[in-house]
Amino acid sequence: xxxxxxxxxxxxxxxxxxxxxxxxxxIDTGARTSALHTFSLETFEQEKKLMVRxxxxxxxxxxxxxxxxxxxxxxxxxxxxSGGHIEKRYVIETSAVMGGVQWPVQITLTNRxxxxxxxxxxxxxxxxxxxxxxxxxxxxGKKLSxxxxxxxxxxxxx
Numbered sequence: 001x002x003x004x005x006x007x008x009x010x011x012x013x014x015x016x017x018x019x020x021x022x023x024x025x026x027i028d029t030g031a032r033t034s035a036l037h038t039f040s041l042e043t044f045e046q047e048k049k050l051m052v053r054x055x056x057x058x059x060x061x062x063x064x065x066x067x068x069x070x071x072x073x074x075x076x077x078x079x080x081x082s083g084g085h086i087e088k089r090y091v092i093e094t095s096a097v098m099g100g101v102q103w104p105v106q107i108t109l110t111n112r113x114x115x116x117x118x119x120x121x122x123x124x125x126x127x128x129x130x131x132x133x134x135x136x137x138x139x140x141g142k143k144l145s146x147x148x149x150x151x152x153x154x155x156x157x158x
Contacts, residue, residue: 008136012144014097022144025119037112099140
């Protein structure tokens with residue numbers, strides 16, 4: 001246990017394969033799966049693989065910064081949210097980077113417009129990688145928070 005890095009209840013993440021330089025995440029050990037806020041979600045086929053294209057607003061309360069991502073779909077699951085509502089969501093797998101640690105993470109795609117955080121990092125993504133200190137925040141640093149400084153509008157298609 002001593003070899004696992006300690007993280008706080010909110011941290012900054014980087015998703016290199018999706019082209020997302022920074023997103024603030026709520027570290028939620030009560031949630032089994034991770035979730036990412038998306039909009040304009042559409043599926044398509046590429047080389048006989050089901051793919052998903054979606055947009056994200058990576059900064060809370062800012063709709064003027066948009067990033068568009070493309071990823072292969074690995075599953076389509078029934079997910080129960082914190083209110084007990086069941087929703088079917090597409091699941092992707094991508095690399096996440098936090099505090100110098102890079103690892104594969106499965107993420108469900110959903111509309112989190114009404115939620116405080118655009119990204120929720122669940123316990124499956126944290127398992128055997130981190131120890132969570134619920135009284136602290138940004139133990140891996142805030143350097144990524146400056147990724148969108150001075151940006152008025154960012155539209156990127158991967």
